[in-house]
Amino acid sequence: MKTYKLLFLTLFLFAGTFISTQAQPSTSENKTSAIQSNEQSNNYALLVRNYNHLRAAVKTVEMMTEDDPNAVNKFEVVICGKKIRNINKHKSLINEAQQKGITLTACGMSMNNFSMDKEELPAGVGVESNGLIRIFKLQEKGYKTITL
Numbered sequence: 001m002k003t004y005k006l007l008f009l010t011l012f013l014f015a016g017t018f019i020s021t022q023a024q025p026s027t028s029e030n031k032t033s034a035i036q037s038n039e040q041s042n043n044y045a046l047l048v049r050n051y052n053h054l055r056a057a058v059k060t061v062e063m064m065t066e067d068d069p070n071a072v073n074k075f076e077v078v079i080c081g082k083k084i085r086n087i088n089k090h091k092s093l094i095n096e097a098q099q100k101g102i103t104l105t106a107c108g109m110s111m112n113n114f115s116m117d118k119e120e121l122p123a124g125v126g127v128e129s130n131g132l133i134r135i136f137k138l139q140e141k142g143y144k145t146i147t148l
Contacts, residue, residue: 041144042070042071042072042073042074043074043075043138043141043142043143044072044074044075044076044143044145044146045075045077045078045135045138045139045143045144045146046076046077046078046145046146046148047077047078047080047131047132047135047145047147047148048077048079048080048148049079049081049083049148050081050083051090051093053148054077054079054093054097056148057075057077057097058093058096058097058100058102061075061100061101061102062100072101075100075101075102075103076102076105076138077097077102077103077104077105078105078106078107078128078131078135079104079105079106079107079125079131080107080109080110080131080132081107081110082110082113082114084106084107084110084111084114087106087120087121087122087125088120088122091122094122094124094125095122098124103126104124104126105125105127105128105131106121106125106126106127106128106131107127107128107130107131107132108129108130108131109129109130109131110131111127
């Protein structure tokens with residue numbers, strides 16, 4: 001009887017160790033998860049309604065990456081409102097933003113409201129049908145967002 005108790009106890013401990021080992025993710029899985037989490041947490045998006053806010057976004061990316069070039073994985077600025085009409089007056093700012101790695105997106109709804117065609121946008125500026133929906137989608141992907 002004593003032997004059966006000892007055998008049962010040994011099997012119980014072995015099974016417990018096996019189960020807890022299986023429940024723990026491996027170190028490489030933890031590292032991969034941390035990298036993915038870090039990449040997601042380094043994604044930013046702003047919805048702006050004027051070019052001073054775009055200028056602030058450019059300066060922000062510059063400051064964030066000054067000490068750590070990997071501090072920003074992705075950065076997108078969505079331009080909405082009536083100021084979209086003046087986008088071509090700000091080509092140097094647009095170019096500077098693109099050189100800093102900022103993705104620029106124009107709100108298609110704003111463009112429609114102010115009778116603009118996609119061809120009127122500077123090169124490299126994308127269009128989304130609705131700027132607010134674009135921000136919502138980026139939030140769902142884990143982007144940190146601000147609307148200015």
